[in-house]
Amino acid sequence: MVTITKADGKAEYELIHLLRSRSTEVDKTVTAAVTDILEQVRLHGDAAVRDCTVKFDGHCPDCFEVPRDVINDALTEADPDFVESLLNAQANIAEFHSRQKHQSFIDAKANGVMMGQRIRGLKRVGLYVPGGTAAYPSSVLMNAVPAKIAGVEELVMVTPPAKNGGANPDILTAAAIAGVDRVFLVGGAQAVAALAYGTQSIPKVDKIVGPGNIFVATAKKLLYGTVDIDMIAGPSEILIMADETADPKFLAADMMSQAEHDKLASAILLTTDEAVAAATIAELGRQVEHLERREIILRSLEDFGAVILCRDNGEMVELANYLAPEHLEVMMENPMEYIGRLDNAGSVFLGRYSPEPLGDYYAGPNHVLPTSGTARFFSPLSVDSFIKKSSYIYYTEAALREAKEDIVRIANKEGLTAHANSIQVRFED
Amino acid sequence: MVTITKADGKAEYELIHLLRSRSTEVDKTVTAAVTDILEQVRLHGDAAVRDCTVKFDGHCPDCFEVPRDVINDALTEADPDFVESLLNAQANIAEFHSRQKHQSFIDAKANGVMMGQRIRGLKRVGLYVPGGTAAYPSSVLMNAVPAKIAGVEELVMVTPPAKNGGANPDILTAAAIAGVDRVFLVGGAQAVAALAYGTQSIPKVDKIVGPGNIFVATAKKLLYGTVDIDMIAGPSEILIMADETADPKFLAADMMSQAEHDKLASAILLTTDEAVAAATIAELGRQVEHLERREIILRSLEDFGAVILCRDNGEMVELANYLAPEHLEVMMENPMEYIGRLDNAGSVFLGRYSPEPLGDYYAGPNHVLPTSGTARFFSPLSVDSFIKKSSYIYYTEAALREAKEDIVRIANKEGLTAHANSIQVRFED
Numbered sequence: 001m002v003t004i005t006k007a008d009g010k011a012e013y014e015l016i017h018l019l020r021s022r023s024t025e026v027d028k029t030v031t032a033a034v035t036d037i038l039e040q041v042r043l044h045g046d047a048a049v050r051d052c053t054v055k056f057d058g059h060c061p062d063c064f065e066v067p068r069d070v071i072n073d074a075l076t077e078a079d080p081d082f083v084e085s086l087l088n089a090q091a092n093i094a095e096f097h098s099r100q101k102h103q104s105f106i107d108a109k110a111n112g113v114m115m116g117q118r119i120r121g122l123k124r125v126g127l128y129v130p131g132g133t134a135a136y137p138s139s140v141l142m143n144a145v146p147a148k149i150a151g152v153e154e155l156v157m158v159t160p161p162a163k164n165g166g167a168n169p170d171i172l173t174a175a176a177i178a179g180v181d182r183v184f185l186v187g188g189a190q191a192v193a194a195l196a197y198g199t200q201s202i203p204k205v206d207k208i209v210g211p212g213n214i215f216v217a218t219a220k221k222l223l224y225g226t227v228d229i230d231m232i233a234g235p236s237e238i239l240i241m242a243d244e245t246a247d248p249k250f251l252a253a254d255m256m257s258q259a260e261h262d263k264l265a266s267a268i269l270l271t272t273d274e275a276v277a278a279a280t281i282a283e284l285g286r287q288v289e290h291l292e293r294r295e296i297i298l299r300s301l302e303d304f305g306a307v308i309l310c311r312d313n314g315e316m317v318e319l320a321n322y323l324a325p326e327h328l329e330v331m332m333e334n335p336m337e338y339i340g341r342l343d344n345a346g347s348v349f350l351g352r353y354s355p356e357p358l359g360d361y362y363a364g365p366n367h368v369l370p371t372s373g374t375a376r377f378f379s380p381l382s383v384d385s386f387i388k389k390s391s392y393i394y395y396t397e398a399a400l401r402e403a404k405e406d407i408v409r410i411a412n413k414e415g416l417t418a419h420a421n422s423i424q425v426r427f428e429d
Numbered sequence: 430m431v432t433i434t435k436a437d438g439k440a441e442y443e444l445i446h447l448l449r450s451r452s453t454e455v456d457k458t459v460t461a462a463v464t465d466i467l468e469q470v471r472l473h474g475d476a477a478v479r480d481c482t483v484k485f486d487g488h489c490p491d492c493f494e495v496p497r498d499v500i501n502d503a504l505t506e507a508d509p510d511f512v513e514s515l516l517n518a519q520a521n522i523a524e525f526h527s528r529q530k531h532q533s534f535i536d537a538k539a540n541g542v543m544m545g546q547r548i549r550g551l552k553r554v555g556l557y558v559p560g561g562t563a564a565y566p567s568s569v570l571m572n573a574v575p576a577k578i579a580g581v582e583e584l585v586m587v588t589p590p591a592k593n594g595g596a597n598p599d600i601l602t603a604a605a606i607a608g609v610d611r612v613f614l615v616g617g618a619q620a621v622a623a624l625a626y627g628t629q630s631i632p633k634v635d636k637i638v639g640p641g642n643i644f645v646a647t648a649k650k651l652l653y654g655t656v657d658i659d660m661i662a663g664p665s666e667i668l669i670m671a672d673e674t675a676d677p678k679f680l681a682a683d684m685m686s687q688a689e690h691d692k693l694a695s696a697i698l699l700t701t702d703e704a705v706a707a708a709t710i711a712e713l714g715r716q717v718e719h720l721e722r723r724e725i726i727l728r729s730l731e732d733f734g735a736v737i738l739c740r741d742n743g744e745m746v747e748l749a750n751y752l753a754p755e756h757l758e759v760m761m762e763n764p765m766e767y768i769g770r771l772d773n774a775g776s777v778f779l780g781r782y783s784p785e786p787l788g789d790y791y792a793g794p795n796h797v798l799p800t801s802g803t804a805r806f807f808s809p810l811s812v813d814s815f816i817k818k819s820s821y822i823y824y825t826e827a828a829l830r831e832a833k834e835d836i837v838r839i840a841n842k843e844g845l846t847a848h849a850n851s852i853q854v855r856f857e858d
Contacts, residue, residue, distance in 0.1 A: 081838060082838060082839075082842060084835075085834070085835035085836075085838045085839050086839065088832075088835050089835065089839065095536075096536065096544060096820075099534055099536060099546070100546065102531065105528055107524075107525065107528060107793075113792075114779075115525060115792060115793055115794060117528070117529065117794070117811075118768070120772070122805075122806055123772070123805075133844060136843050137839065137842065137843070138839055138843065170842060206805050206806040207806050225661070225803065227806065228803075228806040228807060232654070249854055249857075250851075250854060250855060253847070253850050253851040253854040253855075254851050256847040256850070256851070257845075257847045257848045257850065257851040259847070260845060260846075260847035260848070261845075287850065287854070290846075290850070291846050291847045291850060292844065292846045292847075293844075293845070293846065293847060297847060335823065336823070339547070339821060342819070343549070343552070344817075344819075345819050346819065346820075347819065347820045347821070347822065348819060348820070348821045348822070349822050350543075350821060350822065350823040351823055351824070352826075352855070353824045353825055353826045353828070353829040353855060354822050354823055354824045354829070355829075355851040355852060355855070356851065357836060357840060357845075357848040357849070357851050357852060358822065358824060358829065358832065358836060358852070359820075359822055360840075360848060361835070361836050361839045361840065361848075362832055362835060362836050362839075363542075363544060363822045363824065363832075364536075364544055364822075365544060365546070365820035365821075365822060366820070374654065374657075375817070375819070376551075376552075376635050376817070377551055377635040377636050377656065377657040377817055378657065378817065379816075379817050379818035379819075380818060380819070380820055382546075382818065384813065387808075388773075388804070388805070388806055388807065388808050389808035389809060389811065390771075390773075390774050390775065390776065390777060390804070390808075390809070391775075391776045391777070391788075391794035391795065391809055392768060392776075392777045392779060392794075393776065393777070393778050393779065393783050393787065393788050393792045393793075393794060394764070394765070394779040394780055394783055395780070395782045395783045395787060395792065396782055397781070397782045399782070400782040400783070400784075400787065403517075403787065403791055403792075405514070406513075406514035406517050406518065406790070406791060407514075407786060407787060407790050407791050409510060409511060409514045410511075410514050410515065410518065410566065410567055410790045410791075411786060411789075411790065413511060413566065413599060414565050414566070414567065415562060415721065415722075416686075416689060416690075416722070416786075417689075417719075417720050417721045417722065418682070418685040418686045418688070418689035418720045418721075418722060418726060419686045419689070419786040419789060419790075420786070421682050421685070421686065421716065421719070421720060422679075422682040422683050422685070422686040422784040422785065422786050423784060423786060423787070425678055425679060425682040425716070426679060426682075426781070426782065426784070428678075
């Protein structure tokens with residue numbers, strides 16, 4: 001299912017092409033269909049949302065909004081152990097993200113000049129949560145917790161109506177725990193459009209976050225600018241660096257925890273040890289038999305899995321930086337020594353007891369991460385994703401008089417005499 | 430040229446439609462032409478860049494890169510007063526932006542668990558600087574200074590060749606002052622493509638910033654994801670809130686400092702005082718006569734200027750928050766009292782001696798600001814625009830053992846048994 005390849009400068013080049021090839025081009029018919037849905041919702045509001053919901057989900061709830069007591073009931077009726085686990089995860093996520101919060105600053109000078117940067121949470125944010133098998137309570141926590149810490153005033157969740165006409169109870173439970181303010185039973189491009197434009201019953205938001213299918217992703221992309229959006233997530237990936245101290249059993253398990261997401265997911269092992277490489281491949285074969293999503297795992301490993309034998313640790317670091325993976329596990333003897341050398345990764349998992357699912361659910365850092373090599377320039381979802389900044393300037397007459405000559409000189413050099421005039425007019429006569 | 434309108438709940442609604450109507454739709458032929466240029470540069474590198482440069486600029490330099498000594502010469506040969514003014518501006522910009530810099534953090538727990546967020550400057554950033562009359566040295570400072578403070582390793586500037594085949598000397602002077610590392614004489618969509626893909630002579634970057642014409646803006650938009658980009662800037666705008674203490678001479682001058690940018694620029698005055706409104710309109714007529722860009726100003730005021738009479742200060746605040754302007758001047762008796770009430774603005778200018786051009790050139794805060802109402806969710810360009818974050822997780826065996834049950838429970842609830850397996854496999858035997 002996976003064979004061993006030697007790193008030779010060509011292998012990694014082919015690999016990156018293979019990985020990038022997963023970013024599926026959006027079909028023109030999808031873009032056209034979504035463009036039409038957006039336009040209908042913009043023009044006709046709730047009526048259009050209702051039509052789309054009946055068309056795509058087969059039925060439409062009488063009222064889109066889920067009443068507060070239904071959300072509360074989901075929490076009180078949920079399995080207490082599950083609630084406890086989510087509460088523990090939430091506490092860790094909240095603790096980590098609260099360290100990301102920045103303060104507004106002011107620079108007040110002795111001459112009376114004052115300047116600053118004000119930081120505030122966005123007023124209203126929309127959170128898309130898919131339905132069906134991709135309805136993940138962990139995703140609700142990872143999006144909602146940082147938003148609330150950032151100071152978002154109103155967090156609005158949308159999720160497609162389940163077959164029974166209601167919402168997925170696990171999702172509602174997570175929403176109650178994470179402090180989601182309002183929940184609407186609507187999904188697809190029509191839900192994204194409703195959040196961006198506002199309708200009679202669904203409020204207009206400033207930013208839309210959360211994963212979704214190709215219709216949801218296309219709608220977000222098309223509405224970028226009307227509202228802000230988070231990253232457009234590509235297929236998931238894990239890269240593992242392993243030396244001879246790594247346990248093949250752990251390596252295989254971690255590769256498959258990524259591979260099970262999606263047949264486009266990618267799991268790549270870099271190792272300097274041929275025996276570790278061979279044993280990991282054997283473990284993949286052994287462990288996969290017990291896993292529910294066996295077929296997805298096998299397909300993903302076949303198409304986008306790899307085991308690459310590297311000359312030395314330096315070559316592994318170089319390859320990791322080159323591939324810029326979403327998740328990077330460092331299964332090496334002294335994992336901490338690598339932190340400062342790993343330039344491009346969404347999240348780094350250090351040592352034998354830090355498997356990637358620990359980060360997906362529990363440890364605290366966000367699981368919404370840049371994919372497809374974009375960790376070169378994009379960052380994990382964070383409190384910063386839910387704030388806006390403004391700058392403030394106050395000058396005194398004396399301070400402006402002192403600055404006058406410089407400003408007028410630069411303005412004139414740029415040919416912008418009305419800019420110069422706005423300074424000069426203040427010191428005429 | 431501008432008439433007085435009373436705020437009545439309808440006026441502001443019409444106003445926002447008028448403002449939004451300025452966001453010109455990108456012609457399909459532009460998108461097609463730019464898509465073709467990007468593809469040519471991706472496939473053929475320098476040769477395609479050269480072909481495009483000859484085609485669009487009429488001639489192409491033998492070597493794209495401007496030698497270091499030519500950049501240094503521009504600085505030493507420039508008017509010393511102009512250099513002094515730029516240095517003063519740079520010092521203020523650097524002082525303000527250095528306050529925006531955030532540190533990496535680590536959360537090391539007593540049980541041996543360690544988690545953190547690492548912050549680093551992007552490795553390589555491309556800065557687009559237009560040629561011709563829109564070649565603004567101030568724009569070089571406002572983009573380059575925060576990038577260098579963020580820790581960007583290499584800052585690469587591209588700018589179209591001037592008619593004499595060289596670079597605009599003011600731009601080179603600003604580049605030398607701001608610490609730009611390399612300068613290439615290439616412009617248009619081909620310059621953006623070269624930065625995104627890399628060519629034989631132009632290095633591939635992680636992010637592209639800076640203003641440009643419709644071809645440059647379209648290229649950036651299409652390449653978003655291949656690289657990161659800054660905001661796509663719309664036409665500029667200023668909103669002024671003025672009470673009876675405001676000086677109509679200042680108000681008119683400041684409106685025109687914005688109006689001169691572009692015939693799509695917008696300058697709007699909100700005031701509670703009818704006499705101030707009338708006197709400002711008279712001042713507009715008087716002052717415009719002396720200004721070089723008179724025709725642009727008159728056209729912009731005619732199409733997108735407005736003087737709106739408000740009932741009280743509260744109505745002005747409400748309208749300002751509704752319109753979310755790029756620049757907001759508070760020409761009121763106690764301007765500081767409004768800071769906490771102004772929710773949406775790129776940059777706020779407080780009091781009589783803080784005209785908008787002070788912020789364009791000199792005070793310190795960035796002049797690259799969200800336009801067209803996007804201050805609702807976008808922020809000014811800042812040090813944060815040039816960094817990337819990664820998270821790090823290290824767990825001990827004991828800590829993972831303690832977390833095991835929660836993680837497995839959530840994973841199984843989500844139907845992701847390979848996620849659960851990656852935890853369980855570590856505690857088998």
